[in-house]
Amino acid sequence: ETGVTQTPRHLVMGMTNKKSLKCEQHLGHNAMYWYKQSAKKPLELMFVYSLEERVENNSVPSRFSPECPNSSHLFLHLHTLQPEDSALYLCASSQNPSRVGETQYFGPGTRLLVL
């Protein structure tokens, strides 16, 4: 039990749909992350929120829109996705965003298929 939950676990959507992924952490952490894991590629950091402020956006297309309403919740809003966006989307959290080497704890991921 890592204390990070993600919903839904599986999602199939068409290219014209709008959907949202949700992540919740029960660890009292102050930083949250979205990662994308595609087949045969390393995990890619997409977004970082530190104390509810976005601090990193790794050139992610605008069809992905993150939202962090408080330190426990993180959303990833999806619209007009492409088939190449099909992947496992992982959420993570860490305790102290200003300390190097903080352990990140991951959720189970949302497996997304874009048709």
Place this chain on the structure above:
Amino acid sequence: AQKVTQAQTEISVVEKEDVTLDCVYETRDTTYYLFWYKQPPSGELVFLIRRNSFDEQNEISGRYSWNFQKSTSSFNFTITASQVVDSAVYFCALSSLILTGGGNKLTFGTGTQLKVEL
């Protein structure tokens, strides 16, 4: 730039064999942290160990052990007497601090798929 290389894409062993997963990293930071994570078929990344660049002492936890060698920029992971439940993808990662605003960026290797068979 940070880089992590896991040259072994897939390893198959028979149960009870020992197996070592290799990890080589590149960084210009003098202070850095290395991690190993396990990803079973369910998808969740499970944290196994964290090691900082100033601590080269090897660590053992049950059947798991880690060998950190700064001179060769390697952080290898050994499973002793492997079991079927060890079958998973194992990721090595390198952490760096995001200076503008906080948070840590993990740079992952491509992972090693370990299959332990009866």
